[in-house]
Amino acid sequence: MGDGNEREGPQHDHLFDDGHVVLTRLRLATRQARADGSYWREFAGLAAGKAAALCWRGNQHIIGALFAVGGDFDVMVPGDTEAPAHGATLVPYSVVVKWFDTSLSTLPGVLHQLHTAGARKLVVMATPPPKANSTELLRIANKSRRYIETARRAGVEAISLDCLTSLRSRYKLWRILQMRYAQMAVDCGATYMRHPDGVQDEDGALLPVFGSGDISHGNRAYGEKLLHSLVTHLKETAV
């Protein structure tokens, strides 16, 4: 997470302090700061002796699979016992894991960097569940020249509800993404913090009251719930 104005330098927000847990947030990272690693070096510099919690990307499942190019698909998440959706192409779970891993490949390096910097504890936080296919989602996509252009390159001339990947499929992708975060956290000596309770509808979609005005992000209300979850997580996993 970071801001868009590098001339101001990295900014810290004081979020929480109850005498036991003090939370400071490093502002959202720009693309440049992510690409040249300066953001994570700054973060590592702050992490010595503290618990470091991060979100890593998190919207690949939505944006990477927003448009239903090539028809409906399904994937068997380990533990699933329900048959695939009728007419959907079943994609091997191992394909989806590799699909996500291309965007997660540098996360272990960052966690190692934080560990080496002396972080007392590492937490990989869940990323928000997908938003439901809705007229609101459609309105947001159709407002954006970039989404329209991406849709065209995917063979979609006009963005409509019919051309969006089903929530069912995107929710499965999100579940697999969270499993990958959890596994990578364990592999790197970190803990995984699941998403806050009470933010999803019965289909697993992010409730509109917690959605920002774009395709994929949570809003301030979601952030507050995430914050409280993190405080609880840190207290429950205190060393």
Place this chain on the structure above:
Amino acid sequence: MDHPYKNAPPGSLWKQAVSQGFMAEDLIDGPPLLGEGDKVMSAGSCFAANIVPWLEGAGITYVWTERPHPLFAMTHKEALSYHKFSAAYGNIYTTRHLKQLMERALGRFQPAEDRWHVGGRVIDPYRPGLAFAASSDFEFDLLTRQHLDCVVAAVEQADVFIFTLGLTEAWVSRQDGAVFPACPGTVAGTFEPDLHAFANFSMGQVTADLMDALALMREVNPRLRIILSVSPVPLVATAMRKHVLLSNTYSKSVLRVAAEEVIRRLPEARYFPAYEIVTGPQAPHSFFEADRREPSEEAIRTVMGVFLTWCGRKMSGEAPQAQAEVSDAVEALIDYECEEAAAAVSRK
């Protein structure tokens, strides 16, 4: 003095047809192999995979029923030849394997040894080289059923089935005779002498298996026409405890005779002489690479040139255009979303 050779058709006499001025196009015999608009399905050995880009390049419709979902196409790149044929069956080297594939697809045969559990993955013994294997028995059953349904769909959609016969040697299950495309333990699985046996199919067996396989296919699609060829690619190895050159001659001879037997029996079947073009004594030394096993680009071009001429088509010489990838645009969009969110936060 009159005799049958005096008025023999062109091509009957070796001296004129082979020793002097051989032209591969002279092998063309009969009406076009493909009709206008024919949709083609194919299967066979590794040589058979080479012809598909040429078919499509010449504007021939190739039947594809099992391709990676476009959203995951950049990731789902399969090993070996699994994504080079109409459905993801990979190389089919023996007629017994073709027959078995159809029997499984139609629910008439379920091999006793139908999966191998290796390192948390569930491996298909009949597609042992799949790079993206199933992760559970539940998923394995679903993926296998999806694959076999795609096999049936390919047969249903095709007008013509091209099959290249590759081998007579195979490894089979002692339990029920199921044939493996590769000896267990070579690509995946474990070789167990109690479970696995070597077979070198005879001409009678190859012919019978091919007739049965084609009968099953025509049960699904009665209008399906057949083109048979024999792969010119020699055996990579023999299990016959004799020189591989001898085993190769046996195999290719059996396959060639079996193909001839089948086209004699089935009016809808025809033979295409890829084997003769590449391996006949008239073929130049340059038709094989230095290993004397891999057909050269020149050989493949010559074979396809004859094939396409026989279909009344022109050879483009270029592979079909790859579909434009959307992955770069999606990556940019992911970054854009985060930049927009970052900018929104910084504006507050």
